[in-house]
Amino acid sequence: MTIKEINESVEEASALKSIASAYTEISALRLKRIRQQVLRTRAFFIEILNIYAMLRHIPMHRKIVKPSEKKASIILTSNNRFYGHIESGVIQFFLSYKDPGDLYVIGKSGKESLSALNFKFKSIIFKDDIPGAEEIVNLANMVRNYQSVLVYYARFKSVLIQVPVAVDITQTQVQAVEQSQRIDEAYIFEPEVPKILNFFDAQLKQVLIEQTFLETELARTSSKLISMDNAQNNADEFLEKQRIFLSQAKRSLQNTRILETITSMIQNKNL
Numbered sequence: 001m002t003i004k005e006i007n008e009s010v011e012e013a014s015a016l017k018s019i020a021s022a023y024t025e026i027s028a029l030r031l032k033r034i035r036q037q038v039l040r041t042r043a044f045f046i047e048i049l050n051i052y053a054m055l056r057h058i059p060m061h062r063k064i065v066k067p068s069e070k071k072a073s074i075i076l077t078s079n080n081r082f083y084g085h086i087e088s089g090v091i092q093f094f095l096s097y098k099d100p101g102d103l104y105v106i107g108k109s110g111k112e113s114l115s116a117l118n119f120k121f122k123s124i125i126f127k128d129d130i131p132g133a134e135e136i137v138n139l140a141n142m143v144r145n146y147q148s149v150l151v152y153y154a155r156f157k158s159v160l161i162q163v164p165v166a167v168d169i170t171q172t173q174v175q176a177v178e179q180s181q182r183i184d185e186a187y188i189f190e191p192e193v194p195k196i197l198n199f200f201d202a203q204l205k206q207v208l209i210e211q212t213f214l215e216t217e218l219a220r221t222s223s224k225l226i227s228m229d230n231a232q233n234n235a236d237e238f239l240e241k242q243r244i245f246l247s248q249a250k251r252s253l254q255n256t257r258i259l260e261t262i263t264s265m266i267q268n269k270n271l
Contacts, residue, residue: 003246003249003250003253007246009238009242010239010242010243010246013235013238013239013242014235014239016231016235017231017232017235017236017239021228021232023224023228024225024228024229024232028225030221031159031218031221031222031225034214034217034218034221035156035218037214038156038211038214038215038218041211041214042211042215045208045211048204048207048208069147070101070102070145070146070147070148071099071100071101071102071146071147071148071149071150072101072102072103072104072143072146072148072149072150073094073097073100073101073102073103073104073149073150073151073152074104074105074106074139074143074149074150074151074152074209075090075091075094075103075104075105075106075110075114075152075153076090076106076107076110076151076152076153076154076212076213076216077090077091077105077106077107077108077109077110077111077113078107078108078109078129078220079107079108079109079125079126079128079129080108080109080129081109082224082227083109083154083220083223083224085223086154086162086219086220086223087107087109087110087113087154088113089154089162089163089164090110090152090153090154090164091110091113091114092164093152093164093165093166094152094164094166095117097150097166100150101146101148102122102146103119103120103121103122104121104122104124104139104142104143105121105122105123105124106124106125106126106139107125107126107129108125111123111125124139129213129216129217129220130213130214130217131213136206136209136210136213137206139209140205140206140209143205144205146170147170148168148170149168149169149170149205150166150167150168151166151167151168151169151209151212152164152165152166153165153167153212153213153215153216153219154215154216154219154220154223155215155216155219156215156218156219156222158222159222159225159226160222160226162219162222162223167212169205169208169209169212170205
């Protein structure tokens with residue numbers, strides 16, 4: 001490479017490093033904001049799930065309603081390919097489960113991956129990775145009549161670790177049922193349990209779905225932060241190598257000029 005070409009590479013790498021640095025700062029601020037929101041609501045989310053499980057079990061235990069056998073699975077993915085390693089982990093995690101029931105795939109990334117695997121599913125593409133209130137309501141209505149709804153998504157564990165998980169937002173798993181069996185049957189619910197369940201199905205399920213989207217966005221933001229930090233480090237390494245090449249090229253040019261000068265002097269002396 002010529003000195004001019006090396007200088008151009010250094011300028012390009014410096015510009016990319018500046019962009020990566022800006023994105024890193026933005027991701028760090030966004031991570032802090034979303035993390036506070038998610039961690040603040042995560043405990044409440046778990047408590048609500050337990051209450052929901054208890055209420056769903058009571059009418060079935062008393063044979064007030066006949067339990068539905070319908071199952072559904074929701075996979076949360078992004079509309080962008082930037083989070084490929086996270087999304088592929090979620091999909092592989094989903095594939096390890098059997099009998100997913102009716103499958104709903106959120107996002108373009110998941111649609112492409114599941115289509116390639118010849119899965120039958122309903123694709124849902126929201127305008128943004130975090131859907132608006134109306135989109136959340138529509139999604140909740142789609143899965144309202146299912147007995148079990150498993151949501152597959154990436155959960156934030158630490159800044160460096162995001163893990164795929166599956167959460168049943170209807171809490172029909174064995175552990176939830178066992179907890180609900182300890183209910184004292186002397187309790188009187190007001191209004192009646194079916195009406196309370198209708199409220200949960202109409203309102204609370206929306207909140208639970210929204211929480212999973214927030215959890216996913218936290219994991220994505222963390223992943224983006226790490227990627228941008230790695231990009232900065234890679235840019236630093238590239239710049240260091242280019243500076244070495246530039247120094248070597250300059251020395252080589254100086255040596256060439258010195259040799260040319262000496263050769264010219266020898267030739268003039270021989271004349």
